[in-house]
Amino acid sequence: MTSHPITPADVQLLRRGLAIGNRAVVETIECEGVRVHLAEPGRWYDTRPMLDPREHASEMIDMAAEAISYGETAGLVRRHAEHRHLVCILMTD
Numbered sequence: 001m002t003s004h005p006i007t008p009a010d011v012q013l014l015r016r017g018l019a020i021g022n023r024a025v026v027e028t029i030e031c032e033g034v035r036v037h038l039a040e041p042g043r044w045y046d047t048r049p050m051l052d053p054r055e056h057a058s059e060m061i062d063m064a065a066e067a068i069s070y071g072e073t074a075g076l077v078r079r080h081a082e083h084r085h086l087v088c089i090l091m092t093d
Contacts, residue, residue: 025071026091032064033087042088044080 033045049055050064068087071077080086 022074022076022091025067025074026076026089028064028067029071029077029087029089036086038080038086040080040088042090044086044088046085047087048085 029045029047029050030043032050033047034049036044036046038044047064047068050068051061053061056064068077071087072079076091077087077089080088
């Protein structure tokens with residue numbers, strides 16, 4: 001396998017891919033989760049419908065769980081301190 005130095009174009013491509021992936025995670029939660037209004041500030045979503053085996057195939061549940069986990073790790077969402085099924089969207093872009 002031949003390797004080449006990473007170019008600015010490579011870095012830009014990776015940044016674009018990451019931005020697209022981040023937006024897709026947030027959009028998935030916004031579309032598949034249920035918006036809830038709490039006394040706490042922020043856009044909160046109930047993620048339980050995304051993970052319901054009566055509603056989705058196991059592959060879809062795995063993808064949703066991975067998206068939520070990634071979103072939390074990447075700082076796109078945060079879980080509610082008491083109700084872990086609730087997430088607040090942090091990504092503003």
